[in-house]
Amino acid sequence: MNNQPEENSSQKPKSAIEEAFEATQETQIKGNGLFAEFDAVSEKTFKQQIQYDLKGAEYNESLVWKSPEGIHVKPFYHRESTKVTSIPGQPQSWQIAEEIYVLDVKQTAKTAREVLQKGAESLVFKADAPFDSKKLLSELPSESFSLYFNLSFFDVDFMLSLCENLKTHRSKSHLNLDPVGQLAFTGNWFADQKTDFKNLERLFLNTSHDNVIGIDTTRYHNAGATGVQQLAYTLSHANEYLNHFDDHLKNQTLTFKVACGSNYFFEIAKIRALRLLYATLASEYNLNESCHIIAIPALRNKTLYDYNTNLLRTTTEAMSAVLGGANTICNLAYDAIYHKTNDFGQRIARNQLLILKHESYFDQVTNPAEGAYYVESITAQMAEQALALFKELEAGGGFVTQLIEGKIQNKIKETAAKEQERFDAGEKILVGTNKYQNPDDNMKNDLELYPFLKVKPRKTLIEPIIVRRLSEELEQKRLKDE
Amino acid sequence: MSRFLFFVLIVLIVSCKEAVQTATSLAKVPEEPVLVADQGSYFTLDKDAVSIYLPDTFEKYSISEYEYEVKKINDSIDDPFVSLFTNLRDNLKGKFYLLYDKDNYSFCAVNSIPYFDFKRQDAKYMLAMIRKNQQDASGPDLFFEKQTAKYSATDDVKIFKAVFKLSNFDETLVNYRHIYLISTRNNQTFQFIFNTPFEADFDPFIRRMKI
Numbered sequence: 182m183n184n185q186p187e188e189n190s191s192q193k194p195k196s197a198i199e200e201a202f203e204a205t206q207e208t209q210i211k212g213n214g215l216f217a218e219f220d221a222v223s224e225k226t227f228k229q230q231i232q233y234d235l236k237g238a239e240y241n242e243s244l245v246w247k248s249p250e251g252i253h254v255k256p257f258y259h260r261e262s263t264k265v266t267s268i269p270g271q272p273q274s275w276q277i278a279e280e281i282y283v284l285d286v287k288q289t290a291k292t293a294r295e296v297l298q299k300g301a302e303s304l305v306f307k308a309d310a311p312f313d314s315k316k317l318l319s320e321l322p323s324e325s326f327s328l329y330f331n332l333s334f335f336d337v338d339f340m341l342s343l344c345e346n347l348k349t350h351r352s353k354s355h356l357n358l359d360p361v362g363q364l365a366f367t368g369n370w371f372a373d374q375k376t377d378f379k380n381l382e383r384l385f386l387n388t389s390h391d392n393v394i395g396i397d398t399t400r401y402h403n404a405g406a407t408g409v410q411q412l413a414y415t416l417s418h419a420n421e422y423l424n425h426f427d428d429h430l431k432n433q434t435l436t437f438k439v440a441c442g443s444n445y446f447f448e449i450a451k452i453r454a455l456r457l458l459y460a461t462l463a464s465e466y467n468l469n470e471s472c473h474i475i476a477i478p479a480l481r482n483k484t485l486y487d488y489n490t491n492l493l494r495t496t497t498e499a500m501s502a503v504l505g506g507a508n509t510i511c512n513l514a515y516d517a518i519y520h521k522t523n524d525f526g527q528r529i530a531r532n533q534l535l536i537l538k539h540e541s542y543f544d545q546v547t548n549p550a551e552g553a554y555y556v557e558s559i560t561a562q563m564a565e566q567a568l569a570l571f572k573e574l575e576a577g578g579g580f581v582t583q584l585i586e587g588k589i590q591n592k593i594k595e596t597a598a599k600e601q602e603r604f605d606a607g608e609k610i611l612v613g614t615n616k617y618q619n620p621d622d623n624m625k626n627d628l629e630l631y632p633f634l635k636v637k638p639r640k641t642l643i644e645p646i647i648v649r650r651l652s653e654e655l656e657q658k659r660l661k662d663e
Numbered sequence: 664m665s666r667f668l669f670f671v672l673i674v675l676i677v678s679c680k681e682a683v684q685t686a687t688s689l690a691k692v693p694e695e696p697v698l699v700a701d702q703g704s705y706f707t708l709d710k711d712a713v714s715i716y717l718p719d720t721f722e723k724y725s726i727s728e729y730e731y732e733v734k735k736i737n738d739s740i741d742d743p744f745v746s747l748f749t750n751l752r753d754n755l756k757g758k759f760y761l762l763y764d765k766d767n768y769s770f771c772a773v774n775s776i777p778y779f780d781f782k783r784q785d786a787k788y789m790l791a792m793i794r795k796n797q798q799d800a801s802g803p804d805l806f807f808e809k810q811t812a813k814y815s816a817t818d819d820v821k822i823f824k825a826v827f828k829l830s831n832f833d834e835t836l837v838n839y840r841h842i843y844l845i846s847t848r849n850n851q852t853f854q855f856i857f858n859t860p861f862e863a864d865f866d867p868f869i870r871r872m873k874i
Contacts, residue, residue, distance in 0.1 A: 196870070196871070196872075196873065196874075197817065197819040197820045197847065197848075197874060198820055198822075198845070198869065198870055198871075198872050198874060199870045199871075200817050200819070200820070201815055201816060201817045201819070201820035201821065201822050201845075202815060202822065202866065202869075202870050203815075204815045204816055204817045
């Protein structure tokens with residue numbers, strides 16, 4: 182121990198330290214949480230600081246960008262101007278689906294068992310002709326999983342038999358019948374409008390299946406429609422069924438098949454806006470406001486060259502789908518556009534989702550985007566603009582009328598052409614294709630499928646909505662030059 | 664400010680690594696002592712020509728002396744504060760002094776650090792940084808609760824003080840950490856870290872410091 186206290190400090194003039202302790206400037210720093218240590222900053226203050234830091238540059242020109250939908254994206258979003266919207270029907274969790282083409286029932290059942298064992302939680306059966314559904318279902322495992330059907334035909338007797346067979350199976354199933362989609366995307370009804378709708382009615386009357394209609398909206402995206410257009414057309418598309426079958430739809434849940442692109446936040450907002458808009462529409466008909474959404478990565482931005490980049494694209498697209506609130510995600514294999522379905526591609530596609538779910542914990546939070554100012558803002562703007570466009574479509578006679586008049590096709594073609602121009606000018610970038618190309622990348626000898634738009638002349642009732650990838654022209658040129 | 668941030672990061676990340684283990688040993692104190700300002704002594708920080716005033720029970724230690732002292736109590740556990748002191752001594756520019764109260768399992772670590780002029784507006788951010796680093800480094804088992812934080816200043820002296828209560832979930836282990844930063848007109852900055860297993864007020868002691 183060193184020195185003893187020298188003397189009572191009160192008898193001496195105060196030291197500088199003592200004076201500081203007693204200083205009138207003393208500030209008690211309040212609050213216990215981290216954020217309590219900071220003053221709240223208003224939106225106005227934020228903006229003022231940004232404008233100050235811009236040193237004279239114009240705020241709107243420098244920092245606000247406009248999406249192809251016409252939505253202005255600000256550099257920051259604030260609680261003061263954000264309205265948090267509760268989205269109806271957000272799922273508690275999401276499922277991993279895998280598509281299987283039904284050709285030979287026995288082989289299909291074997292594949293189905295394998296993919297379920299490898300982590301898939303739902304199956305999408307794609308078929309171009311009726312098959313022995315009783316045999317297929319009987320050979321599937323007995324545990325519960327979801328089944329989706331993606332049928333390019335509408336055979337009502339087959340459907341009735343399928344519904345009957347499904348009763349004996351524990352799976353939750355979605356028939357995904359969509360005659361209006363058939364018209365939009367092939368140019369023809371399955372038979373004709375009257376017959377198709379009559380067949381649908383037969384199904385409603387003769388089965389207790391509660392997921393008959395499934396609206397395929399992926400082609401709007403893949404043909405080049407903007408997010409707002411996709412939403413408006415989807416809503417108008419759904420409204421055709423609601424108008425005709427509102428009484429039969431009382432116990433039904435509509436399924437929407439949605440494509441997700443790589444505009445990350447906008448795709449999250451798109452799915453949320455879809456739920457919001459559908460709930461608004463369904464409430465007008467006193468129907469179930471919740472819908473079921475199955476999401477798949479878009480084809481529009483997938484590329485032949487530097488094909489591994491497709492893995493990165495599909496990963497962010499699946500993430501958007503999860504965060505937006507899709508019930509089920511069915512991934513697209515990285516080589517889907519040029520290879521036949523193969524084990525490796527399917528395994529990687531499945532594992533992407535398994536990693537998101539089990540290693541990245543994307544299934545741990547329900548409705549994670551709720552309350553995020555940016556996502557809430559673009560969700561509201563997309564929904565508002567889509568609702569306005571929907572009203573225009575309805576005022577113009579509705580979806581089918583607008584299709585027959587070719588107006589929807591023309592609008593999509595316009596926006597697709599603009600997007601193509603941006604791609605050709607290098608403003609819209611697909612890495613490995615129109616930027617950072619690998620000149621040594623040769624694909625000519627690796628094509629098992631024709632990866633471009635196929636032209637097959639046939640007579641159609643209307644001009645169909647044509648799906649086309651952005652990079653097709655460029656890839657065709659590169660293939661020629663190889 | 665960046666210098667301060669660097670300082671805070673170094674100190675606190677190390678200090679909190681094994682805080683639970685430390686709290687276990689410090690919690691052995693049977694009764695809560697009362698620190699009386701009149702029962703103190705001056706310690707001259709030779710290299711900085713400054714005298715600090717601390718309770719009588721504190722004594723000057725080197726790190727190795729401290730290590731020897733704690734090993735006498737329990738040589739099966741490496742005392743986590745040894746690495747804290749080593750880091751304070753080796754990684755901060757300036758002098759390091761250690762004073763230890765073996766009766767009350769408390770210490771006072773003093774560093775003279777490069778002069779750092781902070782203002783009232785900085786205090787909030789300093790506290791936030793300290794707090795966040797404490798929490799980040801402590802892990803989920805230890806909870807840092809701010810007891811008080813103050814800034815006071817005259818033209819000659821600026822003082823920042825923060826006291827945190829460190830406790831585990833059921834509060835069976837409790838420590839108090841007092842952090843003082845004092846900058847003087849002589850372009851000197853001192854940082855004091857007191858760690859005690861009981862509530863204490865070191866203000867009366869700091870007030871008597873001679874600069």
